[in-house]
Amino acid sequence: MNAGMDIGLIGGAATLRALTGLLRGIDGLRASPLGDLASALRALPAISCDLLLVEATDPAETAYAELALLAPGAAWVALDPSDDPQRTAAWIEAGASACLALPGADSLQLQHAMAQAMAVHASHAALRRRHDDLRGVFERAPLPMWVYDLATLRFLAVNDAALETYGYSRAAFLALTLYDIRPAEDHAALRQHLQALPPGPVDAGLWRHRAADGRLLNVEISSQPLHFAGRSARLVLARDVTAQRRAMHSLEASERRFRDLFEQSLGLICTHDLDGLLLSVNPAAANALGYRVADLVGQSMYNVIPPSLHAHFREYLQRIARQEADSGLFYVLHRDGEQRIWEYNNRVLQDEAGNRFVMGHALDVTEYRVYEHRLRQQQAELEAVNDGSPLGLFRADPQGRYTYVNRAFERMTGLRSDEALGQGWLRALHADDRDRVAAQWREAVAARTRFQSRHRYRPDTGQTVWVSLQAAPLVVEGEITGYAGSIEDVTARHMVEEQLRRNEQRLRTIADALPAMIAYVDAAQRFQFVNSAYEHTYGGGRGRIVGRHARSVLGDAAYQRRLPFIEAGLRGQHVVFEDEEERDGGYTCLQITYIPQWDDDGRQVLGLHVMAQDITRQKIEERRWIQAAERDSLTGLTNRAGFLVRLERALARSRDQRSLLVVMYLDIDRFKQINDSHGHAVGDAVLKTFAQRLLAVLRPSDVVCRLGGDEFTIIIEGMRRPQYASAAAAKIVAAMRKPFLLPNDLTLAVSTSVGVAVTMNEADLSPAQLLERADAALYEAKSAGRDGYRVRGAAAA
Template identity: 25%
Template structure:
């Protein structure tokens, strides 16, 4: 009830009207003990028990009046006073109250009565109000009535819970204030009575105040909102109701104050919240909706309309009237959603395919909540919708990429192993069934149930080196297509990486059938592959392992197929080879090389040889290239082209490279200390070394440890190294160059982007690959390439050095084309450090 009658201002406006104060409370004391009529009302103002005099006064029968409420017999202008005093009775602030009110008779006439109301609380029945009244319409005004009315008016003024005061309209001085005003504003009564209205107003509001006072008229004024200042300096917002009266023979205004600061702040906060909600609703990046149980949208924001392809929220609501059949591709999804909501009230991330207005199909994710009534019945649904079509597509692509090769779109190693494992499970069941029938038969004698084929392309590196990686990639794509054409129902093809492919064949009938299949693949490679309009003839070597004779699990079968492929290549390439244990034994030597590298480092089996580079202008050695050699205790000298790739494969190349660098730097510094001329030492660096983020720091540390100045170290890199990560490598090379070291490109001319990136590389020397020098000058094409590289290097202010110089005619050709330096067997093979020392001593005596 308090909420219903929270606006108290009109109460006091009515009570304090001058024309009604004449009658108010004059005879209250007389009525208290002499009641003319009585009626009871409930807390909700329903009239209950009535006296005969009450019926006579209003002209209703007892049955008629018992159907009425108090508000139907009370004059509308007097209701607010009644409601206010009723609230005070209920709150316990007063024990009883008096009202000078007007009743409306059944015939429409108005009678003036003095009403006394008490709250009756009886444990045997519901609380109710007992109202006593007396008709005072024709009473004469007596002095006693006036005094009683004055006393009651003063009581109402002094005990009013809201601040009230009287001020002189002419001087604006306070003439009277109630206790509520003193408490609320913080001024004492004496302070109030020494102040004017201007003292409690902000200075900027004074002009408006004076203008409002100049327009004061007789009677009530509508409530207005003002700012007031409290004693502590804080400002409050108040609703002011006023009534003119004569007080102490002065024209005054009686003021009723209702502090609405919190109310205004709450309303403002509510407006801001509503604005924020509206903004969120209108501008949300997710669709927001309310929908009925029968499948209609009740509310939809613009984003929801956009998601479903409608021009506006109204367009969506008016046209999409059956969500289940019009929206969902599978109408059952709507039923599934509703059933879930019945079970758990809210559903999150409910994904469905839905139709847009134009018929396109998209994926959406819904978060939906069911709103229930007090009885637990679903009133409607509300929630959000997000278009997840793009993420669905991306997720599918990611899943595809996770299990497929990005270049050829074939299954990758991960998917191959997974499918092979499942195929082996099926084959295992067949094997057990076969063993149960045959009993005590050797595994090797059982016909093959599954085969694994390992394919490695022949001469693929040559294509990469001569035509570039782009051409190599194109060739791999064509190979994948060719192999796919050879597949049939029980085969599974995958690219394992590089130029390696694997196939497994399930449901085999015989060894001959897998041999025929391998031969079919080899025959398909007899037709040339066309790359960049060039016909390329390449072959493939195939290794085959069989289940169960060659292995019982995927790892063993894949390993043995790899071993068989290795033997197929040894046979001359473009062959297939079935695995047998003899092949495994022959591969042991290669495995011994791989596994022996780590021990070789520990046992100091590696050595550094040096091959001089001759400056053609001076005829002197100005640089030596450091080359690693390995003397295996059982295998003897192991060629670098065997142990270097193995070191890279086993992650030992960085460790080996650092050992070579430290040894070469230490030897160079030793030559300097022994009085030999200061020459540079060139050291090869691999791709994996350049992938180390602290390479520059490690090189400088080794130079510091060996006491060699950076200017005497030359780093040899290959074009393929630069192509691995151009930006990172170029940045690192520039840093090394800035520290004083030189950089040269080894095997120049064999890469696929030489001319494009050479100008970007911070290098000082290019080494012409021995493959071009070998047939120079008799081979016109090689001679042309060699001379072109020399000319290009000079145009870029680079030094050109030729590798693999073994004959005098090669030297003369290079000299005639102004090649700067040469390196090769014509001058010296790579030699141990002590022999290199003799070469330097002989030259610089």
């Protein structure tokens, strides 16, 4: 008993005296007589008691129930004149925390009854607080929750979040059943779910619910059994994922587009962390280094950087971490040891977790840099030859002022050397050329570059002299110390060239007006003439074809295709043929004619007149008709006709190469039910989504076909082991188990059955027999319960 406890005594005078006597021996208690029951009920609102000792006469008397209302914080002991156990139970039911037979009771028994009453009252108070707490958690939970009766499916309780989400009042919601918040088309699935409902908790599942205003909500439902108000019931937690599902669908589409861009891009793309560890590499970058993607991901970039450049690479990592952007050249090692040059442009980004990483894009410029180096060498050699020419020579300072001219220069310009120094040489220029040449010379000096010009001089004799002038800067230890140049008298050549130019201009005007590409190639296979159409196609319209070899202009691949026809033309044959190629990201087909050009005696072929007509549009139209005949109009996949052609070719390659060939025959489980339940528009949408998922999980080299209806076939070549066929089939089955998100917020559960036929080194096997093997395996998969696969052939993989 607690010291300082306040005790209220209720009863007649005799009872109060008896209680006072029993309590006298107990220390620390404060007893207050409250009179009979009626008097006590009037006094209790004004006083505070921890425990009431109540003379109890009739358990049916309703006044005893008021004790708990007027003194909710006090326990009370019923002091009954009888020791009948049944009366004890009645007093407990009436609200007493304990009961004691008063006649013959001693102080110890009274203490025991009082302690029992206090303990029971404290326990009941704790239970009430816990009940209030749990009720508060349920009512104020942020996610919708409700309780429904397992027998009637009627709602027994609902929290505020559910009422807000579904738009009902509490009374309206509690008048509903589980079927009332489901669309009618989902009732059958709900019945099946309830029939298969396990007795224990059920993890989250995706359902459609209908709100009070008719909106369809996508919700994740989890539930667990409980007893509520004496009934078998289930507590349900609902999570509205409508917006999340839309966002996931959009995110999946975005990720698919990014993945296609990353994997199909011809650019060299990779990501690495700030320590140089490769996080991702696209196929183009891996192939450029002679590796597979899997070989590089997770490796340090130090492994593909020449050891002599590791220090520079560390500086790059420090620099991009500090500046968050960097560009320049990487020297990387191909798998075969060859050093390649990549021109990169990288930036630092952050992932969702805030981790920084580097996204890089690069171009392989190895060949370009080699070509550039060779060009610089050739230019240096040519400049050395020009600078040493015994023609008109001159020197100039870094500002372009002449400091020396030789006698040949004096003779061509008609100026003495002292007259030509400084800017004096400009006086010898023809009046029509003076301003142009002076401006160009100033520009070249300002840009510190070489200078070339063809212009006229008017020496004292009055005869116009055409000269070709070339000048080059003199570089010593990286500094330009001046310029050295030469001039050559090209008057006679200029006259001939002018005549040839006029003749050629007339011929070119005619040739350029023709819609065909026209050219002339000499016996050494070097271009001597091209019209504008040919120049635009192969030279980019920049005058880079004449004088070049056919291989250099056409490229190795096109040159090798046309070489037999070129050789036939140079042997004197009139040749007409078609040449197809993929160029500049597109398809081109040309009809090419080679006409031999004989010498005057008709004994030797001097070259070939070339005429090429673009017949791409005709060829594309022919291809389009062929492709249309082998393409399924709904899914865009290869149709039955195309499949049979590809299967025959694949089987022939398998026999020739003794390689593994896998054919899969699959369909959509219970597709007829989907069509019957949702209509053919939904069925078509399911077929399209099914086809897209097949393409997503298979390799780009695998052939995916739709035979018709919901029947699909797949041809897989190049598998190294038969067991991989089972893995591919399992991957397809798993991919189809994800819900199909269709138009109008319709979500369907779809599965597939797959029959797998495997063959290797079966010389007498026909395409029809291989397809029958796959069909038989499909029948086995369906007989085994659908949503799975079966394999036949190659020891059943």
